[in-house]
Amino acid sequence: MGKSLLPPDNGGHDNIEPVDLKKALEDRYLSYALSTIMNRALPDVRDGLKPVHRRIMHAMRLLRLNPDQGFAKCARIVGEVMGKFHPHGDQSIYDALVRLAQDFSMRYPLVDGQGNFGNIDGDNAAAMRYTEARMTDVATELLFGITEDAVDYRPTYNEEDEEPTVLPGAFPNLLANGSSGIAVGMATSVPPHNAAELCDAALHLIDHPDAPVVKLMEFVQGPDFPTGGIIVDSRQSILEAYETGRGGFRVRSRWNQEDQGRGTWVIAVTEIPYGVQKSRLIEKIAELLMARKLPLLEDIRDESAEDIRIVLVPKSRTVDPGLMMESLFKLTELESRFPLNMNVLSRGKVPNVLSLKGVLQEWLDHRREVLVRRSKFRLGEIEKRLEILAGYLIAYLNIDEVIRIIREEDEPKQVMMARWSLTDVQAEAILNMRLRALRKLEEFEIRKEFDALSEEKKQIESLLASVEKQWKTIAWEIQKIRRDFGPEENKELGPRRTQFADAPEHDLTDIAHAMIEKEPVTVVVSEKGWLRAMKGHLTDHSLFGFKEGDGLKLAFHAQTTDKILVFTTGGKFYTIGADRLPGGRGHGEPIRIIVDMENDQDIVTAFVHDPKRKLLLVSHEGNGFVVSEEEVVANTRKGKQVMNVKTPDEATRCLPATGDHVAIVGDNRKMLVFALSEIPEMARGKGVRLQKYKDGGVLDVKTFAMEGGLSWQDSADRTFVRPREELAEWIGNRAAAGRMVPKGFPRTGKFG
Structure with a gap:
């Protein structure tokens, strides 16, 4: 009799079991997390391999693909791995196999590949049916002794076969080849190192089990990437990373200046940081060139064949090559940071962050x-x-x-x-x-x-x-x-490829300028606080257009490399790079889009930053102080509070503190002249009283040198100068009330 097509009688029950959702999710997510940590993402500290790599090595040994034997098709290896040991996608297995054969990914490749196994430009390997592989000498060292009960075996996923839980690992593979992976709630990132240095450190550790990490670092100087490069970290920070198992390394490209005759030169980059795709790097630099973010660079060419050669052509022969490279290091992957997080499966069971000595x-x-x-x-x-x-x-x-x-x-x-x-x-x-x-x-x-x-x-x-x-x-x-x-016997794999150097010291402002194309602009500020930068140094202000009901507040000349300081009625300074101002087409943008300025504040003034100057800040109620212009630069959109003012008072004047005397005029048309030295210099505060008023406040302030006298302009643009003798009755001490302005002083009450 054939099988019944009817479902079995369930005795009137529907076989539904109630499950607590929270507990079910916790259990299942935990088992998923554990499986990812143990069987996928973290390498074993003993052989430095994740399960997929270990299974590839084991399958290649069973197929007898020794270094002295012939090659086998990669499709056959992948099939063997997938069918017997690793029940996952064939592409993921092949990708892992390909990486083991790439000399720019692995410091000591474990697979000897024949055919197209991809390149440093990020091109993929050929399909597995075209490529062939066998083991390298390093792989045979990892497997050496496996037939002599050196390691435990466990049943494979279908329990038809057995696989090793770890390889004998005669080669210090974890540190020599590095590893990276992302699990659940933890990640690992170990850079490659030089095997000869690791062996020296291990031999020292056998003789001196109590040796500290600092002693081991005499042998293991730092990472040794397959793609070379230069590490520009201090010995102290490298030591700290190795002691804690966490840190990072700044890796720079190796470059040298090549003379082209007649004083011209180019820069040739011959090594790039580990893990950086060359084609993507060149694309990025080309994009920055088009966006005019690299004003010192004229052109970039890729002249690579088997080895890397990227040629950088400067704008002119007068460009400082060091400065040009600094700007490239800052903006592109010619410098990259390789993180160190030695989170590995300790004793094959426990995820743990180990130090260099621990590993x-x-x-x-x-x-x-x-x-x-x-x-x-x-x-x-x-x-x-x-x-x-x-x-x-x-x-x-x-x-x-x-x-x-x-x-x-x-x-x-x-x-x-x-x-x-x-x-x-x-x-x-x-x-x-x-x-x-x-x-x-x-x-x-x-x-x-x-x-x-x-x-x-x-x-x-x-x-x-x-x-x-x-x-x-x-x-x-x-x-x-x-x-x-080691470097003595093995000339190809042995010698150290990554060198160490200190990053050259360059002035940060020079580097910032090197990243901006220097061009003349005219900065225009409208009454309602709209900003823009017109190309060129314009003198005819009647050319500027404004929105209806708006007009010109001030305009001044600058360069795109300058910093523009904006002072507001709330006593805050904002710093805006002239290159970040909207262009001259249209009416620009409101300052509140560019920086985080409060709605109840207005712009007092704006000017080009000059770190050598000092500024005199004055509030409406007649308080003021002198501040160095270096102190007022703000590094964030929020600006920097320099003058403390409480409403209804507000900041009304900001002018360069030049000369030796100050003339101040109030709404009451009384003028006072006193020595500039009476005003204190502060980094922040309310300031001191400059002139005393019954009511009203400051109308105008001017700093001047007494030698040249006090000058002002009337409405007809005529200039009047009063020497010291004629100012005698107005000269007094700070915070006095002053006397009515002299005859001929403008009706506006301003110095013009």
Whole structure:
């Protein structure tokens, strides 16, 4: 009878189970997080591999793709990995395989690829059916001893097969090749290092287990990226990163100036930071060139072949090459920061952020465990073989009797075991012996092998009994790795590629100017607070157009590299780069869009920043003080509060504090002249009383040099000058009331 098509009778129940949503989500998200952390994103500190890479290595070993064998199609390797060990997408496996073969991604590639495996421009590898691969010498070191019970195995996802939980890892792979990954709630980022330096540090750590990180840094100077570059961090910050396992490294491109004759030159970039795509980098620089953000640079060319060569052409021969490169480092990926976060699976189980010493120590402990397990495995093999050899020797001594028993007895095995007290294994081995092995010579060979194995057994037993001997053996193994991958023997992989240097000191304002094209502009401020920058130095102000009901407040000449300071009635200073002002088309933009200015405030004045000057700030009620212009620059949109004013008072004047005297006129048309030195210099505050009023406030203020006298202009633009003698009755002390203005003073009450 066939299968029933009806569902089984559920006895009247609908089999629905109520589940607490919060608990279900917590449990499921936790199991997902754990699976991502353990089986996907974080490398194991012992072999430096994530599961997908470990499975690729294991599958390539099973396919016998050793460095001295032929290549196999990548599709075959990926199929093997996916079918037996890694039940995920073939593309993700192939991408991992490709990366292991890229010499610009891996400091010590684990896969030797044949075909197109992508390039530093970010182009993809060819499809897996076209490319071929086999293991490199580094991969064989990682796998060395895996057949000798060096590591634990676990069932694969379908329990049809077994896979190693970790590789023996004779090569310090985690630090040598680095790793990066994002898990759930944690990430890892380990830069590549130089294997020879790591081996030296590990050997030192074997001899001095208490060595601090600072001592290990005498061997491991810092990261060693496959793409070279120059690290421009201080030794102190690198040490701090290695001690805590967290930090970062600033990596710059390597460049040199090439003379082109007749005083002209270009810059050739020959190494770029690790992880930066060359084509994307050049695109970005070209975009900045088009946007006129790199005024010192004329052109960029990519002349790379196998090696990298990016040519940068300066605007003119007078450009400072260091300054030009600084501006490029600031704006582009010619300088990038590689983060360090040594968050790895410690002992293969616990995610942990380790120091440089911690990582090396765990690798050494793993090597010792592998050594002990391999030794025990070898000991077991030897004991099995010695048992058989002992049986053979008994057989040779009694060969005629053995032959008689085999010929005549029904149960020769039992008879032999009883006669010479042989074990089952020995009797079986004798029965399976070939006739040709009965030669006279063979007995001599067996004795020789027996003695040699007995000697080896003694050595292994003494090794297992002495921790000191174990570390000596590990040191010998590490020295072999140091020799094979060090700069002396291995000219290609051995020498350090990344160098160290201090970033040259340049003035920050020079660098800022190098990023802005210097052009003359006229800054226009309207009555209602609209700002714009017209191209060129314009003198005819009647050309400016304004919105209806608006007009010109002030206009002044500047360069695009200048900083514009804006002072408001609330006593705040705002700083705006002249290059950030809207262009002259239209009416510009309201200042409140450009900076965060309060609605109840207005612009008092605006001018080009000159750090060497001092300013006199005056409020309507007659308070004031002198401030250095360096102090008032604001670095944020919020501006900088310099003059403290409480409503109804407000800031009304801001003028350069030049000369040695101050003339001040109030709404009451009284004028007072006093020495500028009587006004204190402050960085911030309310200021001091400048002139006393019964009612009203300040109308105008002027600073001047008494030697040249006090001048003012009347409505007909005629200039009047009063020397010291004629000002005698107005000269007094600060905070006096002053006297009525002299004859001929403008009706407006302003100095003009």
